[in-house]
Amino acid sequence: MERYDPQAIETKWQEVWEREDAFVVPNPDPSSAGEDRKTYVLEMLPYPSGELHMGHVLNYTLGDVVAHLRRRRGFTVLRPIGYDAFGLPAENAAIKEGGHPRDVTNRNIAAIREQMKRMGWSIDWSRELSTAEPDYYHWTQWLFLKFYEAGFAYRKEAFVNWCPNDQTVLANEQVIDGRCERCGHEVEARSLEQWFFRITAYADRLLEEMSLLESWPERVLTMQRNWIGRSEGAEVIFRIEELDVDLPVFTTRPDTLFGATFFVLAPEHPLIPRLAAGTPHEEEVLEYARRAAARPTVERADPEKEKTGVFTGHFVTNPVNDNRLPVWVADYVLMEYGTGAIMAVPAHDERDFAFAQRYELPIVPVVVPVDGDVEEGTAFMGHSENEKLIESAQFSGMTSPEAKKAIVEWLESRGRGRPAVSYRLRDWLLSRQRYWGCPIPILYCDECGMVPVPEEDLPVLLPEVDEYLPKGRSPLAAAEDWVNTTCPKCGGPARRETDTMDTFVDSSWYYLRYCDPENDGAPFDRGIVDYWLPVNQYIGGIEHAILHLLYARFFTKVMNDLGIVGFREPFARLFNQGMLYYRGAKMSKAKGNVIAPDAYAERLGADAVRLYVLFMGPAEDDKEWQDSGIEGMARFLGRLWRLGLEVAAQGANGAPPEGPLVNRTHETIAKVTDDIERRFQFNTPIAAVMELVNEIYHVKDDPERAGEVRFATETAVSLIQPYVPHIGEELWERLGHERLWETPWPEADEALLERETFELVVQVNGRVRDRAEVPVNLSEDELIARAKELPRVRAHVDGKEVKKAIVVPGRLVNLVV
RNA sequence: GCGGGCGUGGCGGAACGGUAGACGCGGCGGGCUUAGGACCCGUUGAGCCCACAAGGCUCGUGGAGGUUCAAAUCCUCCCGCCCGCACCA
Numbered sequence: 064m065e066r067y068d069p070q071a072i073e074t075k076w077q078e079v080w081e082r083e084d085a086f087v088v089p090n091p092d093p094s095s096a097g098e099d100r101k102t103y104v105l106e107m108l109p110y111p112s113g114e115l116h117m118g119h120v121l122n123y124t125l126g127d128v129v130a131h132l133r134r135r136r137g138f139t140v141l142r143p144i145g146y147d148a149f150g151l152p153a154e155n156a157a158i159k160e161g162g163h164p165r166d167v168t169n170r171n172i173a174a175i176r177e178q179m180k181r182m183g184w185s186i187d188w189s190r191e192l193s194t195a196e197p198d199y200y201h202w203t204q205w206l207f208l209k210f211y212e213a214g215f216a217y218r219k220e221a222f223v224n225w226c227p228n229d230q231t232v233l234a235n236e237q238v239i240d241g242r243c244e245r246c247g248h249e250v251e252a253r254s255l256e257q258w259f260f261r262i263t264a265y266a267d268r269l270l271e272e273m274s275l276l277e278s279w280p281e282r283v284l285t286m287q288r289n290w291i292g293r294s295e296g297a298e299v300i301f302r303i304e305e306l307d308v309d310l311p312v313f314t315t316r317p318d319t320l321f322g323a324t325f326f327v328l329a330p331e332h333p334l335i336p337r338l339a340a341g342t343p344h345e346e347e348v349l350e351y352a353r354r355a356a357a358r359p360t361v362e363r364a365d366p367e368k369e370k371t372g373v374f375t376g377h378f379v380t381n382p383v384n385d386n387r388l389p390v391w392v393a394d395y396v397l398m399e400y401g402t403g404a405i406m407a408v409p410a411h412d413e414r415d416f417a418f419a420q421r422y423e424l425p426i427v428p429v430v431v432p433v434d435g436d437v438e439e440g441t442a443f444m445g446h447s448e449n450e451k452l453i454e455s456a457q458f459s460g461m462t463s464p465e466a467k468k469a470i471v472e473w474l475e476s477r478g479r480g481r482p483a484v485s486y487r488l489r490d491w492l493l494s495r496q497r498y499w500g501c502p503i504p505i506l507y508c509d510e511c512g513m514v515p516v517p518e519e520d521l522p523v524l525l526p527e528v529d530e531y532l533p534k535g536r537s538p539l540a541a542a543e544d545w546v547n548t549t550c551p552k553c554g555g556p557a558r559r560e561t562d563t564m565d566t567f568v569d570s571s572w573y574y575l576r577y578c579d580p581e582n583d584g585a586p587f588d589r590g591i592v593d594y595w596l597p598v599n600q601y602i603g604g605i606e607h608a609i610l611h612l613l614y615a616r617f618f619t620k621v622m623n624d625l626g627i628v629g630f631r632e633p634f635a636r637l638f639n640q641g642m643l644y645y646r647g648a649k650m651s652k653a654k655g656n657v658i659a660p661d662a663y664a665e666r667l668g669a670d671a672v673r674l675y676v677l678f679m680g681p682a683e684d685d686k687e688w689q690d691s692g693i694e695g696m697a698r699f700l701g702r703l704w705r706l707g708l709e710v711a712a713q714g715a716n717g718a719p720p721e722g723p724l725v726n727r728t729h730e731t732i733a734k735v736t737d738d739i740e741r742r743f744q745f746n747t748p749i750a751a752v753m754e755l756v757n758e759i760y761h762v763k764d765d766p767e768r769a770g771e772v773r774f775a776t777e778t779a780v781s782l783i784q785p786y787v788p789h790i791g792e793e794l795w796e797r798l799g800h801e802r803l804w805e806t807p808w809p810e811a812d813e814a815l816l817e818r819e820t821f822e823l824v825v826q827v828n829g830r831v832r833d834r835a836e837v838p839v840n841l842s843e844d845e846l847i848a849r850a851k852e853l854p855r856v857r858a859h860v861d862g863k864e865v866k867k868a869i870v871v872p873g874r875l876v877n878l879v880v
Numbered sequence: 881g882c883g884g885g886c887g888u889g890g891c892g893g894a895a896c897g898g899u900a901g902a903c904g905c906g907g908c909g910g911g912c913u914u915a916g917g918a919c920c921c922g923u924u925g926a927g928c929c930c931a932c933a934a935g936g937c938u939c940g941u942g943g944a945g946g947u948u949c950a951a952a953u954c955c956u957c958c959c960g961c962c963c964g965c966a967c968c969a
Binding site for chain 1: 881882883884885886891892893894896898899902903904905906918919920921936948949950962963964965966967968969
């Protein structure tokens with residue numbers, strides 16, 4: 064018999080698909096839009112820093128199964144691909160090895176494209192894009208200008224995260240435990256003028272509109288909620304009388320205002336120099352503030368370390384009781400959150416408590432449990448609803464929730480406070496002092512100030528430079544001819560912005576460009592994106608739970624408000640595949656345990672690789688790669704191959720496809736379809752088809768059953784095709800058919816799923832004692848009667864009284880004795 | 881510390897409150913074969929009863945309780961591991 068030769072088969076079908084544009088999908092005629100059923104299957108686009116690894120293979124094979132199944136169920140499926148091509152790794156590689164980042168990137172793209180084609184994914188290659196190409200970043204710049212005009216992109220001086228190794232600023236989202244997400248170097252604080260996107264304006268909508276999402280993993284929503292960090296509370300205004308200065312604070316506990324015993328400013332607080340001026344503490348305070356600000360973020364952010372601070376010599380007045388509270392400066396208060404100043408209530412806040420103990424400041428409890436007391440001088444950090452106030456003037460006796468409301472109202476009536484909401488989320492810092500990114504289309508003119516590049520002058524092309532190495536300012540600054548230009552407003556001399564954009568800007572709208580990639584008059588046609596979006600199924604790694612997914616949601620909302628798109632959420636359903644491990648560790652280049660798909664595809668075929676990544680376990684779980692596992696997949700495909708050829712050799716015969724194997728086949732159809740479509744479970748359908756194939760093997764040599772065997776075999780091939788499209792197509796052809804990729808998906812015949820008998824399981828007191836094959840149409844009483852007759856059941860029931868009998872129709876009887 | 885998740889054979893895993901261990905890997909036995917690491921068939925949670933077999937019994941899903949006729953699955957507490965956030969007022 065002809066041997067299964069994956070190399071030959073896979074090459075053959077990949078050529079057929081390419082020749083026939085099998086997976087190219089034209090855009091709909093906008094007038095008929097909405098009529099047909101569409102599915103937009105999207106996987107996070109790869110970053111071309113090297114080659115694809117098994118994690119990518121899992122990602123794209125998952126999408127491929129969904130795409131194939133959807134097509135065969137009659138949907139018009141958009142399944143594009145592109146490359147997130149700007150970014151540091153290409154630039155660093157170019158610095159290290161010489162050459163241009165563009166060449167490094169294009170080399171990597173070419174390699175990835177080859178690998179993708181080798182895996183046989185059903186991609187619409189006519190829509191392929193790279194975010195580093197001028198015809199793409201033209202529109203990234205265009206969108207930036209739209210955001211700018213609408214006030215969602217702005218420039219300001221602020222303390223920013225600076226990575227001294229990569230010589231660039233980072234967004235907060237890119238700082239992990241005080242370190243650079245990319246290189247791991249400790250991040251420093253620097254005060255710089257930078258570009259920001261006003262994502263904070265959308266904080267509430269990013270939370271509220273989670274309700275528009277159809278299906279996102281709970282943990283991703285939780286992570287985004289935590290990241291946005293919405294807190295409700297109040298702004299309360301304290302006052303330094305002698306300086307005539309109001310100092311607002313944000314607090315979530317206005318009910319504890321009477322317990323405030325001191326007041327703290329962040330070391331970066333702008334009022335500090337004024338406060339310190341002329342006091343005996345001046346030197347000490349300024350020195351402390353300077354030192355604190357210079358300390359690495361990692362060190363400052365450690366809550367374990369002992370808190371430090373200095374007294375300024377000033378006092379603020381507490382608006383609820385006119386108490387004078389000493390004003391301190393301490394680095395446990397962050398300038399970035401709230402107002403950079405806090406009222407300290409050591410009895411009811413652990414941090415304030417620690418500070419008060421160290422500096423011997425008073426601790427005054429003002430909230431106690433409703434049904435108990437606390438000893439004087441001790442702290443009570445409870446946060447239940449079951450608290451009441453003491454020592455709080457007219458508010459004493461109120462519960463905490465009542466008091467929060469009452470105190471804020473009282474303050475408001477005196478102009479000393481109001482309800483307020485605070486967020487952890489900060490604006491998205493998008494400037495990068497690096498070469499390989501999208502230029503920011505802004506000019507600076509001495510006469511006119513900041514001037515946006517006119518639309519007709521876009522794109523602002525990335526200039527050629529000799530040196531990519533960052534030196535604290537963007538390498539673009541060295542391209543003098545490029546930097547010096549003319550102001551479009553006044554015609555005078557102007558200089559270009561030399562920072563480039565964070566690559567997350569590029570990837571915040573790529574899924575829209577796929578819909579209309581050739582458009583050279585606009586980023587896309589609104590009618591077309593409104594047809595395809597939202598993405599029906601987005602698939603990618605959990606590492607983008609906050610960064611990319613939050614940014615893309617923000618972009619969509621702004622575009623919606625600007626009338627550029629007609630939807631508010633880009634991704635209806637999100638799925639995160641698990642991480643792959645090898646030899647006990649997460650696969651990574653650094654650890655040298657990356658499994659490349661190519662060697663396996665070479666030896667066992669792309670189909671075996673595809674099948675194994677999905678067979679390993681639930682797609683969302685982290686899993687360990689095992690070489691013996693993929694061997695098993697190749698073995699199964701060989702088994703399917705031999706079965707297919709045997710059945711094909713018998714030719715079509717007149718035997719009717721009837722019998723138990725046909726019923727069994729219909730059960731498999733139902734199981735596979737339900738598992739993928741409803742449960743989004745990809746490993747169990749493979750097992751189900753394996754079971755079917757095993758059963759076919761047991762009867763395949765019986766000539767009486769040739770009709771059943773052919774039907775079951777063809778169906779097995781058809782059901783497994785989304786996973787292994789090459790062997791699927793080849794066997795389908797040899798079985799006398801054509802073009803399985805567009806053959807309608809098998810439908811389970813409800814009538815054939817009905818059985819005449821079933822195996823009745825009989826339990827006594829919940830333990831299985833016997834089973835019997837019984838007709839399905841028996842009544843409950845008849846089932847109980849049958850159950851009691853079974854000898855092994857009688858052994859446990861005879862001589863005892865059956866108190867109760869539970870019947871689960873079609874399944875079991877449980878006798879309680 | 882806060883939030884989320886996960887603990888099932890030798891291994892990856894299945895079981896969508898109702899037969900625990902599907903399917904695959906590995907192991908064992910057999911067949912085919914000059915030979916095979918190819919292929920086909922069988923077997924494979926632990927312990928016990930029985931001379932053997934047939935058969936049967938008990939235990940078993942990290943631990944302890946609970947709800948239920950019935951729990952890997954639901955609830956409570958504990959242990960262990962993983963992930964996210966973390967001086968956010």
